Amino acid sequence: MLTLYVHIPFCKTRCSYCDFYLVTRRDHISEFFKALSIETASRLSEWKGQTISAIHFGGGTPSMVPERYLAEWLDEIASMCTFAPDIEIALEANPEDLGGNAMDELRAAGITRLSLGVQSFTPEKLRALGRDHSALESQQVTASALQKFKSVSVDLICGVPDEQLPLWKADLQAAVELQPQHLSVYMLSVEPKTRLHRNVVCGAVTVPDDALQASLYEHALGELTIQGYTHYEVSNFCLPGHHSRYNLASWKREHYLGFGPSAHSFVVAEGQEIRSANVSSLTRYIANPGSAVAFREELSAEERFTEEVFLSLRINSGLDVEFLRKENKLGLRLSQTIARFEERGWIEEHEGTLYLTQKGFLFADLIAGDLIFG
Numbered sequence: 001m002l003t004l005y006v007h008i009p010f011c012k013t014r015c016s017y018c019d020f021y022l023v024t025r026r027d028h029i030s031e032f033f034k035a036l037s038i039e040t041a042s043r044l045s046e047w048k049g050q051t052i053s054a055i056h057f058g059g060g061t062p063s064m065v066p067e068r069y070l071a072e073w074l075d076e077i078a079s080m081c082t083f084a085p086d087i088e089i090a091l092e093a094n095p096e097d098l099g100g101n102a103m104d105e106l107r108a109a110g111i112t113r114l115s116l117g118v119q120s121f122t123p124e125k126l127r128a129l130g131r132d133h134s135a136l137e138s139q140q141v142t143a144s145a146l147q148k149f150k151s152v153s154v155d156l157i158c159g160v161p162d163e164q165l166p167l168w169k170a171d172l173q174a175a176v177e178l179q180p181q182h183l184s185v186y187m188l189s190v191e192p193k194t195r196l197h198r199n200v201v202c203g204a205v206t207v208p209d210d211a212l213q214a215s216l217y218e219h220a221l222g223e224l225t226i227q228g229y230t231h232y233e234v235s236n237f238c239l240p241g242h243h244s245r246y247n248l249a250s251w252k253r254e255h256y257l258g259f260g261p262s263a264h265s266f267v268v269a270e271g272q273e274i275r276s277a278n279v280s281s282l283t284r285y286i287a288n289p290g291s292a293v294a295f296r297e298e299l300s301a302e303e304r305f306t307e308e309v310f311l312s313l314r315i316n317s318g319l320d321v322e323f324l325r326k327e328n329k330l331g332l333r334l335s336q337t338i339a340r341f342e343e344r345g346w347i348e349e350h351e352g353t354l355y356l357t358q359k360g361f362l363f364a365d366l367i368a369g370d371l372i373f374g
């Protein structure tokens with residue numbers, strides 16, 4: 001089984017907090033899809049006949065491009081590979097692009113799951129994030145998507161400038177009332193080189209401190225669990241059977257192919273694990289589709305181990321203790337490290353597997369780093 005990711009690098013404007021690779025022009029959409037066809041034909045030739053279980057259109061804003069491009073590209077893939085009978089074809093969409101009959105057209109193009117970039121159901125947070133849609137649109141588009149698609153995911157951001165717990169509670173409540181099958185809850189992260197970063201540095205805006213961020217996140221964990229959602233990854237919650245297939249495959253280190261500028265791939269060939277990424281440049285991608293590679297590296301045993309620890313701890317299937325002990329170089333210090341985190345209530349061991357606790361999820365990377373490097 002194979003999963004595919006496509007990076008569609010177009011947005012109307014760049015949001016203040018975003019550091020993804022994208023362009024804010026539309027004049028190259030048609031050339032981008034021509035290049036995408038060339039890249040997929042060339043790279044999928046060695047995977048001919050493989051069964052594809054999931055395709056994920058991410059970005060950027062995939063809902064900005066005319067649906068016919070998506071449908072034509074999916075037809076090309078179907079002519080080279082076999083689609084699993086229950087294939088998940090997911091598309092990230094912004095609410096303002098989903099008016100009129102856009103959802104019907106996406107469904108006709110083959111999309112089975114919408115991942116809605118709602119971010120908030122409150123006007124003050126949408127304003128603070130500089131998003132183009134209104135709170136009413138967040139609500140109406142989610143309700144309408146739930147009527148039309150098998151699976152709908154809603155992205156929410158917490159920890160926006162000046163946000164306090166009551167506002168977050170109201171926001172989350174609005175999301176839960178709609179009962180989407182999947183929720184992604186992201187803490188606003190202040191990434192270098194973004195407008196948000198500049199605004200924070202010069203004091204124009206203040207983001208919640210670590211303690212407040214922690215209480216916002218813990219509220220989400222508690223509330224969504226009460227509401228019947230499974231917390232299956234640090235930021236992701238779903239009703240049974242509605243996890244994101246592409247994302248879960250990448251966290252479980254199953255192989256996937258990424259197409260488009262800046263897209264990453266991970267494949268296992270003859271026992272060797274290979275990670276690669278395309279260049280983060282639309283111009284270079286269009287000029288040289290299929291060979292616009294930024295890097296390609298075979299993972300060493302140490303890199304494999306590091307990835308396995310970091311990624312396994314982030315998901316609810318946990319980290320195999322036997323594997324950790326066998327591959328780890330810390331000796332006695334490993335047991336001490338595990339004991340220290342257990343005492344703090346950050347990890348728990350059940351039947352040979354280590355799991356992060358609700359509190360531990362706040363420190364996932366720190367815990368993984370200490371389990372590897374001491």
Ligand code: SF4
Pocket residue numbers: 010011012013014015018019020022059060061094117
């Ligand atoms: S819409 Fe999404 S991808 Fe585009 S700039 Fe905003 S956050 Fe980034």
